[in-house]
Amino acid sequence: MTTQMKPPLDAELRSFVGYRLKRAMNVFSSDLAITLRPFDLRMITFSTLSSVVSNPGIRQSQLAETLAVERPNLVSIVDELANRDLIERKRDDADRRAFGLFATEAGTALFQDATRAVMQHETQILSALSEQDIETLTALLARIEQAK
Amino acid sequence: MTTQMKPPLDAELRSFVGYRLKRAMNVFSSDLAITLRPFDLRMITFSTLSSVVSNPGIRQSQLAETLAVERPNLVSIVDELANRDLIERKRDDADRRAFGLFATEAGTALFQDATRAVMQHETQILSALSEQDIETLTALLARIEQAK
DNA sequence: CGACATGGTTATGCAAAATAACTATTTTGT
DNA sequence: ACAAAATAGTTATTTTGCATAACCATGTCG
Structure with missing residues (x-):
């Protein structure tokens, strides 16, 4: 007798890329939230900190634009x-309406620690994928993003 | 003079797959929401309707489990x-605590129309990808989801 | 100078997601 | 057989994310 595998209840939905994307995203982000908790950071605060560290003097309006946040x-x-x-x-x-944002030493240090944790998290959650797979995935996601 | 391309302000973040995933997901889902609006459906109601149509008699608890909704x-x-x-x-x-969920004729009809629209939406937003690309993407996303 | 635009802020609303606690029914263990 | 525990669904409540309108201060342009 052959082992009968019954299809999951969302079998039809799984034919949609959007559904797959959402599911993968959920796993990824809820897991990442756990990784960031020890640093008292959320995804959005980590992203913000990253952009400030990498772009000293960035303005809030630029940041909002960059991170797609209102x-x-x-x-x-x-x-x-x-x-x-x-x-x-x-x-x-020069423009006294605006602020430039700068990371403090503590901010830079925390960011570096958090980044290490996030990178570890990524290699762990992507451990089933080869370097080549990851590049492929990244490229495909970029094309979806640009499809806007 | 060579055209100097200055890196985007989220250049560092873009090295993270999670960030790319979120960005792609945002584009995808906000676009999908527009596609579903004429049917007065949201992603979650579409998904629910789909599962009920495909699994007549499904219970709410199974549905919640399937769709990862509380x-x-x-x-x-x-x-x-x-x-x-x-x-x-x-x-x-047989179990008078539970309900079985069934799509009505109208529900089935609406679902079919909406599905056509969603499929069209997918082919449109994924138009830059080949069939092969889409299969690859789907497989990669599945592996991330299973990494849980 | 006056009109308009821009950077940041406040207040507010709405929808998504999570939790606790409840009723009704079924299952389990002795 | 019966008490205890588990399950299906519900209600109420909270938190959070995301969006919009309106406002102040400053800058730009005719």
């Missing part, structure tokens, strides 16, 4: 990081 | 579809 929502995110002295708002003398 | 949150989703007479709750005589 400006009003970015305020509390920046507040949170600033209150923890991980980043600083410095008034821009 | 049971309490599924109640209002099922309510919504039931109020629109797209699905029906029928008491299970």
Whole structure:
């Protein structure tokens, strides 16, 4: 007698790439949240910190644009990081409406530690994929993103 | 003079697959939401309807498990579809705690129309990818999902 | 100078997602 | 057979993410 494998209840949905994308994303992000918890960071605060570390002096409006976050929502995110002295708002003398954002030493250090953890997380969750697979995946995702 | 391409402000983040995944997912899902609007369906109600059409008699608890939705949150989703007479709750005589869910004729019809639209949407948003690419992507996403 | 645009903020609303606690029914263990 | 535990569904509540409108301060342009 052959082993009869009954199809999952979402078999039809699995024919949609969008559904697969969402499922993979859920696994990935809930797992990543756990990785970031020890640093008291969420995905969005990690992303924000990353962009500030890599782009000293970046403005909130640029950040909002970059991370696809509404400006009003970015305020509390920046507040949170600033209150923890991980980043600083410095008034821009040339345009006194704007702030330049800068990571503090503590912010840079935390970011480096968190980055190591995130990289470890990625290699762990992607352990079933080869380097080549990951490049392929990245390229395919980029093409979807550009399809906008 | 060579054209100088300055790196995007999220260049570092783009080295993370998780970030790419999220960005691609955002494009995909906000676009899909527009596709579903004419049918007055959201991603989750479409998914629910799909599972009910494909699995007549499925229970809410199975549905919640399948779609990775908390049971309490599924109640209002099922309510919504039931109020629109797209699905029906029928008491299970064998286990009178449970309901079996069934799509009505109208529900099945709407689902078929919506499915056509979603399939069209997918071919459109994935138009830059070959059949082979899509299969590859699907397989890679499945492996991430299983990495749980 | 006055009109308009831009950077940041506040307030607010809405929907998604999670948790606790409850009723009704079924299953389990002795 | 019966008490205890488990399961199906529900209600109520909270938290969070995401979006919009309206506002202040500053800068730009006619």
